[in-house]
Amino acid sequence: MALYNLHKKGWFVLAIYYRYSPASLAAYVAFFWFYEGEKPAHTMERRLPDGSVSLVINLHEDRTRLYNREHPERFCEYSGSVLSGAHSTFLLLDTGCLASVMGVVFRPGGALPFLSFPLHEIANTVISLDTLWGEDLRELLLDAETYQQRFERLERFLLARLKETKPVHPAVPYAVRKMQQEYGALPIAGLVEDLGMSQTRFVQIFKEAIGIAPKQFCRIVRFQKTLHLLTKGRSVPLSRLALECGYFDQAHFIHDFRNFAALSPSDYLTRRGEYRNHVALPV
Structure with missing residues (x-):
């Protein structure tokens, strides 16, 4: 073990x-x-x-x-x-x-x-x-x-509760791997073309297996990349971090960050604890 x-x-x-x-x-x-x-x-x-x-x-x-x-x-x-x-x-x-x-x-x-x-x-x-x-x-x-x-x-x-007769469609793990490899910066249209299925069908099987839509999952993968880079300890200007993570500009990056965390990146760094996905709120 x-x-x-x-x-x-x-x-x-x-x-x-x-x-x-x-x-x-x-x-x-x-x-x-x-x-x-x-x-x-x-x-x-x-x-x-x-x-x-x-x-x-x-x-x-x-x-x-x-x-x-x-x-x-x-x-x-x-x-x-x-x-x-x-x-x-x-x-x-x-x-x-x-x-x-x-x-x-x-x-x-x-x-x-x-x-x-x-x-x-x-x-x-x-x-x-x-x-x-x-x-x-x-x-x-x-x-x-x-x-x-x-x-x-x-x-x-x-x-005891595993139902092996209910497999995930093979397009889903393939898509997830590609999204993670590209840190969420992956056009869904191109991915769907590679898979050879309609976008409607792909979104359906993806949501059934993952729970959220492919574009939303990509945004979360990119958000997690920003958390990783923010917490590595190196000082990087937010404008450069935005470009590294595939955002159009710093404003786009901060807007997306606030949507997920309800905090700015600087507030996140002030409040975060040891685990990057947990943020303490004031007593």
């Missing part, structure tokens, strides 16, 4: 973070993760979009709270185990749910063979797992004595 302790001292004190990539699910799952530590001082944080579908299991308490982006005083509560669809904007998390938590990050299209519905039905939404699969995954994981055992139980749980 390949386990990595990737944590450095950040928002949590005495915290641990492990990642595990199960070989049996390599075609579908990017990695499992486990996090445990003290609650941070801030009560909310933004989880920035990366185009992925994920499972999140709160082991500390049987609830997950998400705040309304436009009205943070309002919130929705779910069970402690949720499936989060692909998002095209940030989630506003209650950090009280982050003291002890496990998760699964699916590869693009990797969640589809485990579900009975197309992924676009849960785009930009979160659903409780008890309404999806019935069995209480959270209790199954809590009964394990170590995080290694929890990873093993989670792996068996997913294998």
